[in-house]
Amino acid sequence: MSALSDVARLAEVSKATVSRALSGNGYVSIETRNRVVAAAAAIGYVVSSNASSLVTGHTKNVGVVIPFINRWFFGEVLEGIETALIAAGYDLTLYRLSADDAARRRVFEYFLVRKRVDAVIAVGIELTRTEVDLLRSLGKPIVGIGGAVEGMATLSIDDVAAAELITELLIGLGHTRIMHVGGSQQKQVDFRVHSQRLKGFTQAMRSAGLRYDDESFRPTDISIEGGYTAGLSILADPRSRPSAIVAGADEVAIGIIIAARQLGIQVPAQLSVVGIDGHDLAPMFGLTTLAQHPKSQGTMAVRLLLDELTDLTEPLDRPASNWNTFPVSLEVRQSTTAPPLP
Amino acid sequence: MSALSDVARLAEVSKATVSRALSGNGYVSIETRNRVVAAAAAIGYVVSSNASSLVTGHTKNVGVVIPFINRWFFGEVLEGIETALIAAGYDLTLYRLSADDAARRRVFEYFLVRKRVDAVIAVGIELTRTEVDLLRSLGKPIVGIGGAVEGMATLSIDDVAAAELITELLIGLGHTRIMHVGGSQQKQVDFRVHSQRLKGFTQAMRSAGLRYDDESFRPTDISIEGGYTAGLSILADPRSRPSAIVAGADEVAIGIIIAARQLGIQVPAQLSVVGIDGHDLAPMFGLTTLAQHPKSQGTMAVRLLLDELTDLTEPLDRPASNWNTFPVSLEVRQSTTAPPLP
DNA sequence: CTGCGGTGTGGAACCGGTTCCACAATCATC
């Protein structure tokens, strides 16, 4: 409704002075400023961010591309990002990216390009070289969480090490027949993370000289249902049953525990289960897990981005491909113990 | 980078013609249009939505305020909204609204007002009269999902009827000692829904002439953990144990089932449990529930909003406070049966 | 042949701010 010129008229100053008074850039005497502020308040004036963006070139808005919303890790990250952005006075525009290629291109070539966002946070998505180049050519900083690609700053835990560590915990307890139930290695949006975890698992097994074959890995959906279904099928036959399972994510681990309980298999007496992530439900299920902290990953991503946005004096010719590894913490609970005697 | 005037120069026409050719408003000969489109493609031109919004007054952007992200119902709704908005060429700006009053005011008085959003969807939030008026005075349509207030269009299931129905199912099976474990009645962002469900429960109990007292309702967090904790405490004492529980949400019901299993209480032989929502995990736990379809509620909200946005010839003087009740479906599974013989 | 409605196009104003530049006043410095 009310525009800057209305404020100017009311305060009896020029538009330029109003702009300076309200934005805090440039010289304005204290009395003038007060008069302007009062006038603005009187008519309920709020800057039009459109008009402002048009001339300044930045929008105070960050685009977030994310493949899932209703999955624990992603929801947590999103929450962390949202909180941090709002606190910094930024808006968050959300784009859920499915595996659908057409939709994905649309987001990149239509939505993200229209000078609407200052920067992009990509969560759990492996961006293509082209996508990154497109964004960079527009001068938009990108930071990734989880999946990544060279040419952009990335935050994530070291998934290989995480899986390795949690597997070693089982090995250390004396387990030898260990299975990995994790994310499908098919091309998926969040493919990378789970192939890394699989890699960590196999490395640990190989280092310990334990048998590892096709049967040792079972792909599944990353969800409680996925783990449950896989669990039922794996645990059905007592002879082929492993003594321990490394789940690719806590949801999967929880599903497996539920399946085990249902089949009357004691956890951990007959079956040890470990997960990765530090899911909210882990304590409730007594799940031993390697916890990460997705919320603070979100916060940190925002901080990185804002730094880059304000440091934009030197126009992003910097290394740019720095990989920040996030800390994890081992949370040992009641789902792990030494293997049953044969 | 490239602006409309660049396209104009390349295609050897005026800016006005480029605008018409690309937006499809006004007369442009087919040859000219082709030339313009080709020129635009050649230099990778994309309209600046800022500039465009500045003059047209609308932004093709919808603000969504929502209290939780990582809770099933809210995540689903958000997904539905996102999909529908993107499909319609709209952006979605996300504001998570905590109970924190200051933050809430900030969102309303600062973020939502800056001519950045064309409309607002409020999910599970009881907006105050002031908030609604503020938005309406700016000519921004609002639609609510779940919590609502007069003066705005709202979508939700009939929570009273839902709770009543599912309670009656238990009563019909012969249960008489029924408890309700549900959302706290303290002032919370999504308070309304759960007070409605409690009301439906009490109504059903009263209608059936069953005893209902303070002990019959147990407030809890709406989460699996919340249900689990409440479940452990309720089910601990065999003498005071109810024969059936109506959970205020499926998460809670699932938590209760897990608690029951852990205590060695057979569901449904010794304890029937029902929920409301139709959570993804309900089938896995054999949970009998009254299912709603949050994703399509999101979609529907978007449709309503877009209708209002395009019909804006008559500037929203219409009834405006229409309450659309959403369909639910009863999904009977294995968590319910007749009460055990005394 | 004149007049009129439908097409097609360009010029220019405008949306609502920000910022460069010019100018004035004040104050400290030499």
Place this chain on the structure above:
DNA sequence: GATGATTGTGGAACCGGTTCCACACCGCAG
């Protein structure tokens, strides 16, 4: 007292589109 730096303010250009208006051309009815 002249010089120059600091502070305060207004005018005007500009960001990148959209749209009103004027004008030209066309075909067709009277």
